[in-house]
Structure formats: structure tokens, C-alpha cells
Amino acid sequence: MDNAIFAPDFRPAPYWWDAAPPEPPVDDPLPGRVDVCIVGGGYTGLSCALELARNSVRCLVVDENCIGWGASSRNGGLVVGGLKIANSPQAAQLPGEDRNRLVAEAIGTFRFVCDLIARESIDCDLAVTGRLSCAWSKGDYDKLAASVDDVARLTGAGAWMVPPERQHEEIGSDRYCGGQVAESAGTLHPAKYVRGLAQAAMRAGAQLTGGCKMTSLRREKTGWVISTTRGAIAATNVMLATNAYTGPEAPWFRRRLVPVASFMIATEELPEDLIREIAPKARAMADTRRVLSYFRLSPDHRRVLWGGRVGTRDMDARESARRLHRVMTQVWPQLAKTKVTHSWNGNVAFTFDFLPHLGTHDGVSYALGCQGNGVAMQSWLGFQSARAMISAQPTDSMFARFPFTTKPLYAGDPWVLPAVLAWYHLRDWIDRAKG
Ligand SMILES: Cc1cc2nc3c(=O)[nH]c(=O)nc-3n(C[C@H](O)[C@H](O)[C@H](O)COP(=O)(O)OP(=O)(O)OC[C@H]3O[C@@H](n4cnc5c(N)ncnc54)[C@H](O)[C@@H]3O)c2cc1C
Secondary structure, three states, rough: HHHHHHEEEOOOOHHHHOOOOOOOOOOOOOOOEEEEEOOOOOHHHHHHHHHHHOOOOOOOEEOOOOOOOOOOOOOOOOOOOOHHHHHHHHHHOOOOHHHHHHHHHHHHHHHHHHHHHHHHOOOOOOEEOEEEEEOOOHHHHHHHHHHHHHHHHHHOOOOOEEEEEHHHOOOOOOOOOOOEEOOOOOOOOHHHHHHHHHHHHHHHHHHEOOOOEEEEEEOOEEEEEEOOOOOOEEEEEEOOHHHOOOOOOOOHHHOEEEEEEEEEEEEEEEHHHHHHHHHHOOOEEEEEEOEEEEEEEEOOOOOOEEEEEEOOOOOOOOHHHHHHHHHOOOOOOOOOOOOEEEEEEEEEEEEEOOOOOEEEEEEEEEEEEOOOOOHHHHHHHHHHHHHHHHOOOOOOHHHHHOOOOOOOOOOOOOOOHHHHHHHHHHHHHHHHOOO
16 A cells, blocks of 8 residues: 555545536526426536527526536546547448548537637637657557548648657657657646536526436426426426436436546646656647556646546545556656645446447437547537537437447446456557567
8 A cells, every 4th residue: 555655635536626616506496497408517418508598598407416527527638529439440330421421520529629618718728739649559559650641631730650769759758659649639627618618508598507416207298397306397308418427317328328437646746847858748648558548737737637447436536546656657657756636536438339429319319428538529419419409400410320229238337347447458468568
């Protein structure tokens, strides 16, 4: 048990909440009837509410916890658009025109979120830093090299390879086998972003309320009755935006989502020359492992924020911090004596085809399943859901085109995850050993 890694002011809470804590719920009266009731107050629900309210649709966002409490105020704040989807096997299997549309839509989410932040003047430390993908193995480097021209063409921005001998220009580490830089990516302060989205939605006329859990849904002739812990609400439409926190009250959706914990730490403030050595370009960074690490500097460039999947479920914050610190110092041995000030986790939602899904099921609108890349994507999908409700037409988003499937006997409890994680670790090590 290495307790020496903990700073005296260590806190088992998101670093982001120091500057933008989720606001405690206020017990304000619920409206009797709205046009749209949105369940879930993260990027998806708030982006949907903002667009609805801008179009004079009366909407209410309810969240079981505080508004913004979920993954939206806990994530790494890496804004990478849909680069991963563009290079996914799922995209590769589509016929030419569909593939192009899917990729264009996925990539376009980065521009969408930048424009949204500018239009609403959201103060959330957005910086277009570019992304460094660090190759875990020689084979991964070759795969990145094979995709680099496509990345440049599709994003319309620079993308280039960083060979191992020049790696130190990008990252002060010998752990990786080179990497790829893509300029069309950045970082933001996730909790400031979700707070800004909530403020923008309220300015536009949406009502938001925390501490209000949806317990059941009932369809009636004129719409829906949403039962909550604070009373019933009647609504013409319902939107489910609960992502990895979808509970047994929405069983059809829960069967289609695999919630996986993701963990993060923040370090104490580091000397400027050490920061310059380890992350000279201050990019959004992630490696190519199946059990990946993602990392970046804090918006003031004084700390390291390090994330990864060091477990599959909720875990004691000190234990996850020890595991993340170990992985971080394998990459940056320079940080061996660096102390941890914050440690936290949240849930990300995977789907069985590794694609986000958008649409309606039995009349319930939904936008779910961002595979851990939701800052831009979920903001976009929430907006798309709103557009579909406003036009009363099915969306033409490519993410509504794929069947939202489940697996036999899966009810929403991913008990096999520890075995899957162990298997992925093994495959990462085999890849590395192959050179
Ligand atoms: C540690 C971590 C790091 C991540 N890093 C990145 C990153 O760097 N870049 C990136 O793009 N993505 C990242 N992600 C993913 C990203 O944060 C999510 O995709 C995104 O925030 C999902 O937004 P959302 O609005 O769909 O869901 P959430 O923000 O999770 O909101 C769902 C909300 O639904 C509420 N809810 C659930 N059930 C009910 C109910 N019955 N009634 C009322 N409310 C309910 C919950 O309280 C919750 O607040 C990360 C996620 C985590 C956890």
C-alpha cells in the first residue's frame, strides 16, 4: 500500500469540481405538463434541451442527481470528434456512400461542438491542441501510418506521423513506438462545459431540475406520464439521455448498454520545466492499447490529468489512484515522486456494435452509447434528437441507421467484464512482445 503518492490535501473527487462543482438540486415545483421531458442532465440531455428551447419547445430536464453529475463533469475533456469511428471496422464494412456519410458525420462532431461553445459563449477552456495517438507496438505504429493520409483528408486539417526517434518532440517518454498527430482535436474543462450548456439551455427557456429520478414511464393517448421521485409529469415526448447510468426503470435500453468504469487522477502542480519535458505540445493524448490510457495537462498547464480503465467497477479512490499512478510512471518515470491530489471515476457506455445509437423505441427518443468518446458526439446526438422532435420527422443521422442490438441473456449487468479486461491486457502484451 503506497500512501506516499497522496498529497496532504488529497480528495476522492473530480479535479474539475474544484472550479465547477455540480450545483445542489433545488426543490422547485415541477411543471404539470411539458412538450418534452428529457431524462438525464449531461451533454446529451442539455444539448437536446438547448436546441428545443431555442425553437420555443417547452422542455424539462430531470436528473436523479445534480444536473451534470454524470460522466459529463468527470471526463478527461479530450475532444476528439469521431476519429475513432472513422477508422473503425464497423465503418469499413459499410458500402462506400454510407461509409462516407458516417465518417463525415462523426468527424463533423468536433466542429459542431467548437461552434456551439462559441455561439453560446461558454467559458470552458476549449483549446485546439491536436491529438497525439501514442503507438503501443510497432504494429500499431504501422496501422496509424496507414491511416494518416485518410485522417488528414477527412478532417481537412494536418495529420502526420511522429517516428520513435522524434517522439520526444511530442512526449517526454520512451514507452511508446512513435505516434500520430491529428490537428483536428482539442481539450476543454468538462465540468465548465456542462455548466455552460445548462446555463445556455436555461437562458433559452428550458427548465432543469436535479434530485428528480424518473421511476417509470407510462404511455397515454395524449403522450406520456413520467413518474418521478418528486411527482408525475405529463409530456408529449420523452427523451432518454441517461447513457451509462441507465437503470432498471428503462429495461429495453439497459439491455443494450454495457456500463464500464473509467478512472482518473490529477497530480499536484509540477515545475514548468518538467511540464515542458513531458508534454511539450500540451496535446490531448491517448495510447493505442485495448486497455488504453488517456492523458493531458490541466487547462493551466500545471498538472497532469491521467485516465484509464484500471478496473471495471466502482473502486476505492485511493486504490484506483495507486493503479493509475503506476501506469503513469511507466510512461513518465520522471513523475515517480509526484503526488496525487484528486482521484475519481465515472461510467462510460459501450454498445454491442461499438457505435453510438440514436432514434426512438416504442415512442421514446434516445441518444446513447458513446464508447467513452462523448464530449463532442453526445452533444451532437442530443442536438440531432431535438431536430427530429422539432421537425416531427425521423432523423437522417447515420447513427440512427443501425439496429440497436443486445445479446441473449444480457440484462444490463456486465459480470463478464473482469475476464474481458484481463483478456485485453493479455492481448496488449502479446502485441507489444511481437514488436
Ligand atoms: C472518467 C471518464 C473519462 C472520460 N473521458 C472522455 C474524454 O476525454 N473525451 C470524451 O469525448 N469522452 C470522455 N468520456 C465520455 C463522456 O464523458 C460521456 O460520453 C458523456 O459525458 C456522456 O454524456 P451523457 O449526457 O450522455 O451522460 P451523462 O453525463 O453520464 O449523464 C447521464 C445522467 O443521467 C442521470 N440519470 C440516470 N438515470 C436517471 C433516472 N432514472 N432519472 C433521472 N436521471 C437519471 C444520471 O444522474 C446522469 O447525470 C469519459 C467518461 C468518463 C466517465
